[in-house]
Amino acid sequence: MGPVLAGVLQLLALIAALALAYVPLGNHMAKVYSSDRHWRVEKWIYKGIGADPDTEMRWTAYLRGVLAFSVVGVLFLYALQRLQGVLPGSLGFSAIDPDQAFNTAVSFVTNTNWQSYYGEQAMGHVLQTAGLAVQNFVSAAVGIAVAVALVRGFARSRTGELGNFWADLVRGVVRILVPLAAVAAVVLVACGAIQNFSGIHEVGQFTGGSQQWYGGAVASQEAIKEIGTNGGGYFNANSAHPFENPTPFSNLFEIFLILVIPFALTRTFGLMVGSVKQGYAILATMATIWVGFVALMMWTEFAHHGPAFDIAGGAYEGKEVRFGVGSSAIFATSTTLTSTGAVDSFHSSFTGLGGGITMLGMMLGEIAPGGTGSGLYGMLIMAIIAVFIAGLMVGRTPEYLGKKIGTREIKLAACYILVTPALVLIFTAFAMALPTPANSMTNSGAHGFSEILYAYTSASNNNGSAFAGLNADTQWFNSTLGLCMLLGRFVPMVFVLALAGSLAEQKPVPATAGTLRTEKPLFTGLLVGAILIITGLTYFPALALGPLAEGLAS
Secondary structure, X not given: OOHHHHHHHHHHHHHHHHHHHHHHHHHHHHHHHHOOOOOHHHHHHHHHHOOOOOOXXXXXXXXXXXXXXXXXXXXXXXXXXXXXXXXXXXXXXXXXXXXXXXXXXXXXHOOOOOOOOOHHHOOOHHHHHHHHHHHHHHHHHHHHHHXXXXXXXXXXXXXXXXXXXXXXXXXXXXXXXXXXXXXXXXXXXXXXXXXXXXXXEEEEEXXXXXXXXXOOOHHHHHHHHHHOXXXXXXXXXXXXXXXXXXXXXXXXXXXXXXXXXXXXXXXXXHHHHOOHHXXXXXXXXXXXXXXXXXXXXXXXXXXOXXXXXXXXXXXXXXXXXXOHHHHHHHHHHHHHHOOOOOOOEOHHHOOXXXXXXXXXXXXXXXXXXXXXXXXXXHHXXXXXXXXXXXXXXXXXXXXXXXXXXXXXXXXXXXXXXXXXXXXXXXXXXXXXXXXXXXXXXXXXXXHHHHHHHHHHHHHHOOOOOOOOOEOOOOHHHHHHHHHHHHXXXXXXXXXXXXXXXXXXXXXXXXXXXXXXOOOXXXXXXXXXXXXXXXXXXXXXXXXXXXXXXXXXXX
């Protein structure tokens, strides 16, 4: 079997698995967020945090809950890192430096999981499990909660109430993420991923020294890392490390975990707004972009541009031979089109155009299918923009799901889509203009510029993957990337929740003969076009200076 055919068959198997999980998982999540019953364990949690889960919240109160919870998470994780030297199970590691502790705390609370440190050489068991793994669960649950609040904005009318943040948060963790992660962890252990609290062992003697073996609760963290589209690896090599991702099957399984919730949330959306067809339209948009990007990535990485590629059968530099070019291309595309950031290969070693595809996936806003929750609300924002464009074409007030898209709604949507491009381009410009940040680049020219552009794209879009080659463990990058993560996560949430509140207050508008049918393929095509054109106009000059210049020159 040739490598191209193997890659295509893996893609088809992945699509089949996602299709099988789509309906049951989407239905389950709709029931979770529509139920008025509380599990006993949930009641204990509400009592412990002093929250009333039955109190409805307007968007301002919902936002205060999101921000307050996240601030506490940042402070707790920062303190845990600074105190690591006196914690049990630290494996002898000292406290994390202040700038790196700030960067890491912000990174994991914002669901970014950018890592400017070597996990196996910096953090012990307590910090990995009680700190980072916990944030993997709750940061993902926050994203889903905000998405559900926006869906309720479309589903409800003549009320500004969007549900209860604390109930949505707890249910997301207890009823969705924990059960899925428990099953996934067992599968990964069966595949060969490690799960222990072992210390550091010396393995063998080699010229120049010995190799150290690190243990840890890897499988459980790997499971929620992918399911929650977090991405932070237990080891520096991330999912290229055999302890995290030992076999080709585990690699395909991890890609499945990355995609399953974001895709299934489109069915949850359709059920909650009372039209499954609307969910299918959003699903079709996401799937079209995802499949298109995977096909482009495979083409760029399998294309033969010289004798070395001819002999190897593709661009093998920076890729695990256990997985091959096809599987690595699927993983890289999926992790950058979601907010995961996990890697099973080094994106810096991809072809010039291949590296550009990973960047463009993040620049789209990670909406195909996007992160847990963030992908859905990002796509719904783009749907509002597409409806507005269609309304301008025919000269009537745009409507979406029975709600008028007026001045307030379009302003909030426009502000949402401007936040991350502003962060990416402004901070990239500063990093290139100042003398000190440029010293962190391993490469010069177009590839060196791509390293900087990728870093700020990854941080601002809460992805977390790195282009490699960039020394980001400096005060400049730890501070500025941390700021990008904070602003890129929470400023868009402000606009999403404000939009949800505005929509919930409206009364429904009856459909007429002139209403745009947003469940039809025509709207799907319009939405795909709007996404690609808006992104292309925003980022094309920067892409032309980096990956496009490198790809066209090779």
